[in-house]
Amino acid sequence: MSVIGTRDRKSKERSGETRVYNIRRLRCDNCECIHHELPDFLVPYKRYESECIELVLSNPINHDIPADESTLYR
Template sequence: MKAFFIKCAEKVPCPCCNHQDFKVIGSRERKLKDERGMARTFIIRRLRCQQCNKIHHELPDLMIPYKRYAADVIEETIFQTAHLTVAADESTIYR
């Protein structure tokens, strides 16, 4: 299976202290399901803030923290403008 490496091009401030100096301390795999139910693997960087020492993960716009489905799939489920094309159980969609 192919994994995609994620690296942000812009400087984002720390959500805790608003400082912009991070040190890369490693990476981890993150799986994400698309609208067909296919899981894709991404490698995201782990960053440590140099001021408050908190660890953050660098997530792209297509990922929502603590969710396993892509952002566009979750959006489609919430707004339900047309027939759902999401490959998920009804109980998962309900939650």
């Protein structure tokens, strides 16, 4: 894999604060596809951090995540 640049990625914390992370973009030397190097606390294609998602899945009735109910249902 070769590093070809970076991009910004937003995510929401448990407190409701939005953070911006600088994510490295990588190109595969074999297939030439672009991949993003995500840290463990970010979930691909999700806006909320993994801690928030785990809290809602483990306790769907009582949670303190600042999100709409329709978002939590999905």
